Amino acid sequence: MSFNSFGRVFRFTTWGESHGPALGAVVDGCPPGLSLSESDIQPFLDRRRPGQSRFTTQRQEPDQVRILSGVFEGRTTGTPIALHIDNVDQRSKDYSEVAKAYRPGHADYAYDQKYGFRDYRGGGRSSARETAARVAAGAVARLVIPEVTITAWVEAIGGDAIDYAKFDAAEIGNNPFFCPDPEAAQRWEGLVDAARKDGSSLGAVVACEATGVPAGWGAPLYAKLDSELAAACMSINAVKGFEIGDGFAAAGLRGEENADAMRPGADGGVDFLANHAGGIAGGIATGQPVRMRVAFKPTSSILIPVETVTREGEASEIRTKGRHDPCVGIRGVPVVEAMVALVLADQKLLHRAQVG
Numbered sequence: 001m002s003f004n005s006f007g008r009v010f011r012f013t014t015w016g017e018s019h020g021p022a023l024g025a026v027v028d029g030c031p032p033g034l035s036l037s038e039s040d041i042q043p044f045l046d047r048r049r050p051g052q053s054r055f056t057t058q059r060q061e062p063d064q065v066r067i068l069s070g071v072f073e074g075r076t077t078g079t080p081i082a083l084h085i086d087n088v089d090q091r092s093k094d095y096s097e098v099a100k101a102y103r104p105g106h107a108d109y110a111y112d113q114k115y116g117f118r119d120y121r122g123g124g125r126s127s128a129r130e131t132a133a134r135v136a137a138g139a140v141a142r143l144v145i146p147e148v149t150i151t152a153w154v155e156a157i158g159g160d161a162i163d164y165a166k167f168d169a170a171e172i173g174n175n176p177f178f179c180p181d182p183e184a185a186q187r188w189e190g191l192v193d194a195a196r197k198d199g200s201s202l203g204a205v206v207a208c209e210a211t212g213v214p215a216g217w218g219a220p221l222y223a224k225l226d227s228e229l230a231a232a233c234m235s236i237n238a239v240k241g242f243e244i245g246d247g248f249a250a251a252g253l254r255g256e257e258n259a260d261a262m263r264p265g266a267d268g269g270v271d272f273l274a275n276h277a278g279g280i281a282g283g284i285a286t287g288q289p290v291r292m293r294v295a296f297k298p299t300s301s302i303l304i305p306v307e308t309v310t311r312e313g314e315a316s317e318i319r320t321k322g323r324h325d326p327c328v329g330i331r332g333v334p335v336v337e338a339m340v341a342l343v344l345a346d347q348k349l350l351h352r353a354q355v356g
């Protein structure tokens with residue numbers, strides 16, 4: 001009932017707050033015998049880590065992961081895997097104002113309404129610090145699905161989109177934006193700098209593709225692969241939209257345009273002539289790339305004053321000082337990849353459980 005866990009067979013629970021001593025995840029249901037050490041997890045945390053460029057928050061967190069359980073002699077034992085990450089750069093004084101007045105766009109008001117009491121330091125449990133734990137759990141999930149390659153990138157910032165004619169996957173790691181189009185990455189430097197200097201922020205669209213997902217993974221009706229992916233991605237902080245395949249654009253197509261026509265392929269298989277559906281039909285993977293897009297809102301914490309109310313109900317204004325991402329979608333990229341990995345690992349084990 002408290003909803004800190006996700007997944008059915010491959011299931012993880014995260015714990016911890018922004019300004020607590022540490023946070024982490026417990027991964028349960030991981031198959032035994034997989035080779036696992038901190039070095040399998042750390043590179044993914046390093047991609048999400050704050051303070052790596054002027055385009056992300058300056059909070060300095062090394063995000064060093066420790067495996068506390070579930071691994072013996074370098075291999076998973078099939079028992080719960082506890083992952084631990086210290087919080088080292090909390091500055092609670094940055095948040096004294098937040099104790100008094102609600103930050104619009106944050107969970108402050110909603111948490112107070114629900115629990116009547118909240119850890120206001122950095123947003124407490126609602127802070128995206130928690131996504132470090134998801135990324136750590138996602139790295140374990142990837143070991144369960146070696147047949148799948150998951151790649152996410154930023155497709156647009158502040159409404160300025162990449163040109164897919166210039167898409168180069170090798171470029172994604174070469175700039176601070178996870179951007180596959182070097183010209184767009186160049187433009188975004190100016191765009192994000194200008195927003196930051198204005199004391200404002202920008203939204204972003206993150207695209208993600210999973211290749212190698214075998215036809216048949218997924219489920220009908222109430223656990224459709226697309227709905228599982230949507231739930232996973234919509235659970236990420238600041239996500240306000242999710243599309244699978246052509247998504248909302250499919251509603252503007254005619255039937256013959258939207259159909260993913262099929263021809264007989266090699267070895268009795270099938271060749272699809274298009275992938276408007278994003279690799280899923282009836283909730284089940286078709287074997288095509290699974291494609292999705294995730295919309296991140298602009299960072300709520302901005303220096304421009306916004307009208308608000310205090311806990312006592314008085315009119316007030318708030319400027320959110322402290323250290324913040326000028327565009328949260330950028331660091332959302334490794335988080336989206338992690339959530340997709342977590343869903344696919346679960347779906348693989350569910351598929352195996354039902355059909356062998």
Ligand SMILES: Cc1cc2nc3c(=O)[nH]c(=O)nc-3n(C[C@H](O)[C@H](O)[C@H](O)COP(=O)(O)O)c2cc1C
Nearest residue numbers: 106107126128237238299300301324325328331332
């Ligand atoms: C990786 C990541 C980093 C984030 N960093 C910030 C931040 O520095 N400042 C901020 O206002 N929001 C940040 N957010 C978003 C907030 O956590 C989120 O908007 C807030 O908790 C309210 O939840 P909601 O937007 O999902 O409704 C971040 C989100 C992600 C995914």
